[in-house]
Amino acid sequence: DQQVKQNSPSLSVQEGRISILNCDYTNSMFDYFLWYKKYPAEGPTFLISISSIKDKNEDGRFTVFLNKSAKHLSLHIVPSQPGDSAVYFCAASAIQSNTGKLIFGQGTTLQVKP
Amino acid sequence: EPEVTQTPSHQVTQMGQEVILRCVPISNHLYFYWYRQILGQKVEFLVSFYNNEISEKSEIFDDQFSVERPDGSNFTLKIRSTKLEDSAMYFCASSTREGRRGTDTQYFGPGTRLTVL
Numbered sequence: 001d002q003q004v005k006q007n008s009p010s011l012s013v014q015e016g017r018i019s020i021l022n023c024d025y026t027n028s029m030f031d032y033f034l035w036y037k038k039y040p041a042e043g044p045t046f047l048i049s050i051s052s053i054k055d056k057n058e059d060g061r062f063t064v065f066l067n068k069s070a071k072h073l074s075l076h077i078v079p080s081q082p083g084d085s086a087v088y089f090c091a092a093s094a095i096q097s098n099t100g101k102l103i104f105g106q107g108t109t110l111q112v113k114p
Numbered sequence: 115e116p117e118v119t120q121t122p123s124h125q126v127t128q129m130g131q132e133v134i135l136r137c138v139p140i141s142n143h144l145y146f147y148w149y150r151q152i153l154g155q156k157v158e159f160l161v162s163f164y165n166n167e168i169s170e171k172s173e174i175f176d177d178q179f180s181v182e183r184p185d186g187s188n189f190t191l192k193i194r195s196t197k198l199e200d201s202a203m204y205f206c207a208s209s210t211r212e213g214r215r216g217t218d219t220q221y222f223g224p225g226t227r228l229t230v231l
Contacts, residue, residue, distance in 0.1 A: 034219065034220075036222070041203075041225075041227070042224055042225070043118075043222035043223050043224045044205070045222070046221055046222075089156075091157075100145055100147065100162050100164075100169070100170070100209065100220070101159040101162055101172070102147075102149070102159060102207075102220060103159070104157040104158070105156065
């Protein structure tokens with residue numbers, strides 16, 4: 001089941017620069033997308049979400065972009081900080097289909113170097 | 115800030131034994147979920163629960179699994195006869211799904227690491 005894919009297992013950026021994490025999905029029923037951050041031995045922490053009626057959502061240093069035609073979303077972190085180093089998961093759900101289950105990608109490990 | 119809590123943080127059990135994992139969702143949330151993550155793999159959905167009944171379950175959630183909301187605050191996952199392959203991190207999540215607004219942000223607990231020997 002590869003409905004949500006994060007093709008880059010890891011990403012390394014310099015502190016202060018932009019981090020761009022990508023996610024692709026295949027199921028056109030998905031209408032709500034979320035990004036979670038996860039540290040080892042902890043639960044996923046919600047970062048930001050976007051509904052399919054929008055193409056951009058911004059919250060502080062975090063911006064999520066959604067391209068429905070390409071079935072692609074991305075998370076931009078500007079400026080990146082060493083504390084952002086973690087695993088980032090993209091997740092999708094199909095709310096209008098009345099199913100709340102989240103389908104997760106494999107995760108991308110972000111390392112922000114001081 | 116309200117948060118989802120889970121106990122225990124780590125559970126070690128012998129194969130064939132029953133385990134109960136406990137969760138306290140955020141108090142005004144109505145939708146509850148269990149997910150698991152086997153080491154090195156992605157987080158995968160197990161079951162969703164609303165209005166005191168299962169609303170959806172995955173193929174993983176077979177007859178060995180059950181969920182319950184025994185009182186107004188706890189939400190439990192029971193595995194009746196554990197297998198080696200049940201070893202994983204188990205995460206509880208809760209949300210206030212607002213289907214009309216198209217939002218459903220699920221908040222996760224810290225997880226229970228289950229080790230089956």
